[in-house]
Amino acid sequence: MGTAEIEEIERPVEADWNCRVNGSPLGEMPADLYIPPDALEVFLESFEGPLDLLLYLIRRQNLDILAIPIAEITRQYMAYIDVIQTLRLELAGEYLVMAALLAEIKSRMLLPRPAGSGDDTEEDPRLALIRQLQEYERFKAAAERLDEIPRLERDVFHAHASRDGLSAPPAPAPALEDLLDALVGVLRRAGLTAHHQISAEALSVRERMARILETLEHEEFVDFVSLLVVTEGRAGVVVAFLAVLELSKGGLLEWGQGEPFGPIHVRRRMAPVEAA
Amino acid sequence: MTDMEPREVPGAEALELILEAVLFAASEPLPVKDLLLACSSSESEGPDRAAVEAALESLGAHYRGRAIELVQSASGYRFRVRQRFSLQVQAAQPERPQRLSRALLETLAIIAYRQPVTRAEIEDIRGVAVSTQIMRALTEREWVHVVGHKEVPGRPGLYATTRTFLDDLGLSRLDELPPLDALRELVDLPGAGDETGEAVRVRVQAAEDTTPAAPD
Numbered sequence: 001m002g003t004a005e006i007e008e009i010e011r012p013v014e015a016d017w018n019c020r021v022n023g024s025p026l027g028e029m030p031a032d033l034y035i036p037p038d039a040l041e042v043f044l045e046s047f048e049g050p051l052d053l054l055l056y057l058i059r060r061q062n063l064d065i066l067a068i069p070i071a072e073i074t075r076q077y078m079a080y081i082d083v084i085q086t087l088r089l090e091l092a093g094e095y096l097v098m099a100a101l102l103a104e105i106k107s108r109m110l111l112p113r114p115a116g117s118g119d120d121t122e123e124d125p126r127l128a129l130i131r132q133l134q135e136y137e138r139f140k141a142a143a144e145r146l147d148e149i150p151r152l153e154r155d156v157f158h159a160h161a162s163r164d165g166l167s168a169p170p171a172p173a174p175a176l177e178d179l180l181d182a183l184v185g186v187l188r189r190a191g192l193t194a195h196h197q198i199s200a201e202a203l204s205v206r207e208r209m210a211r212i213l214e215t216l217e218h219e220e221f222v223d224f225v226s227l228l229v230v231t232e233g234r235a236g237v238v239v240a241f242l243a244v245l246e247l248s249k250g251g252l253l254e255w256g257q258g259e260p261f262g263p264i265h266v267r268r269r270m271a272p273v274e275a276a
Numbered sequence: 277m278t279d280m281e282p283r284e285v286p287g288a289e290a291l292e293l294i295l296e297a298v299l300f301a302a303s304e305p306l307p308v309k310d311l312l313l314a315c316s317s318s319e320s321e322g323p324d325r326a327a328v329e330a331a332l333e334s335l336g337a338h339y340r341g342r343a344i345e346l347v348q349s350a351s352g353y354r355f356r357v358r359q360r361f362s363l364q365v366q367a368a369q370p371e372r373p374q375r376l377s378r379a380l381l382e383t384l385a386i387i388a389y390r391q392p393v394t395r396a397e398i399e400d401i402r403g404v405a406v407s408t409q410i411m412r413a414l415t416e417r418e419w420v421h422v423v424g425h426k427e428v429p430g431r432p433g434l435y436a437t438t439r440t441f442l443d444d445l446g447l448s449r450l451d452e453l454p455p456l457d458a459l460r461e462l463v464d465l466p467g468a469g470d471e472t473g474e475a476v477r478v479r480v481q482a483a484e485d486t487t488p489a490a491p492d
């Protein structure tokens with residue numbers, strides 16, 4: 001909110017005050033009624049709603065709740081509402097409802113009562129409001145007394161001793177099975193988190209080709225399967241197979257199979273193949 | 277547990293010391309039930325309730341004339357600093373105690389005196405909407421909690437105060453709260469339209485005695 005806005009409403013706030021107490025003009029605005037505009041928001045929040053504001057106005061004039069001069073109170077109340085509306089419209093909603101209620105009560109009181117219809121047919125329109133005010137005032141007072149009760153951490157403090165130095169009872173020694181169980185658990189988890197290291201291929205096809213040629217240096221047929229070394233695992237077999245194919249492609253091997261489905265033999269081709 | 281000798285039922289003096297130790301080490305008020313448990317071993321019967329209560333009383337008497345006192349609130353017994361030292365204790369603490377807003381106190385008062393109560397009922401009395409922040413603050417402080425739901429459309433939560441609320445105010449029971457002001461009976465209102473300074477003040481009378489019988 002800019003200062004210009006605040007200055008703008010300053011005049012009306014001062015000028016609008018024309019308080020009457022029990023019919024007689026108050027003349028000057030009482031000091032505790034004047035609200036500097038920039039303090040208004042704070043002031044507003046100091047009222048806990050329309051009932052609170054109404055009670056304040058009533059108490060300020062030493063009036064009995066049971067004898068509220070509705071018209072006068074409404075007038076004063078409205079003066080506050082005007083100010084509230086200027087600043088905080090969203091907050092004013094609940095206050096406006098009260099203003100409407102006050103106006104309604106006043107208008108109902110001005111209406112002549114139908115003669116002969118009995119006294120008790122219609123309740124005094126002020127009754128409901130008075131009951132509400134009384135009820136609110138009780139709890140307002142109760143809240144103040146509640147606040148006066150000595151409260152923990154404000155008026156009352158606990159006395160306690162540190163128990164840091166107290167040792168906890170020794171934990172029982174674990175049973176062997178428990179240790180083993182724990183180990184099994186850890187191992188199982190370790191299995192789940194095995195590292196997969198990607199490294200350069202340890203087996204080289206080139207190297208294997210050379211080794212196969214060395215194996216075949218005697219120019220005798222060798223069982224092809226024996227060249228595929230199982231001890232090096234799947235990868236080793238594949239590499240050996242590739243090496244054999246590679247050698248075969250280079251025309252360095254001779255193949256032979258004695259019978260269908262029989263063992264396949266391979267040997268080194270010593271001399272370059274004569275052109276047919 | 278074979279290496280443990282069954283403990284003797286502690287004598288009155290020993291009992292007092294045990295209770296002193298247990299109460300000082302506790303961070304919450306302790307009910308007699310828990311104190312009984314602390315004083316008994318697994319193998320032997322502990323002291324009975326009367327013995328513990330007697331020991332508590334004599335323990336409290338020991339602190340007469342000291343700055344510490346043994347007090348009882350809703351949840352049980354605890355040691356606290358005597359209230360006349362609260363200013364000094366407060367001054368020695370780095371944090372200022374938080375002031376409670378009027379809105380919060382009024383809401384708390386309505387819950388305390390009218391529990392179990394719904395938000396709508398609180399709003400009826402205060403004439404303003406109950407802010408969520410206030411309810412949250414009260415709940416976080418563990419002063420109020422929802423104890424059920426009212427069987428009306430929307431099943432609104434019913435709020436009530438907690439033991440912690442009583443403990444923090446040093447009360448044992450709700451009826452130790454200061455009584456609500458009595459409602460004055462509404463008998464005669466000044467006549468409608470009569471709003472001048474001479475407005476007749478209402479006589480405060482018991483309604484039943486004075487209300488004339490309504491004409492038929």
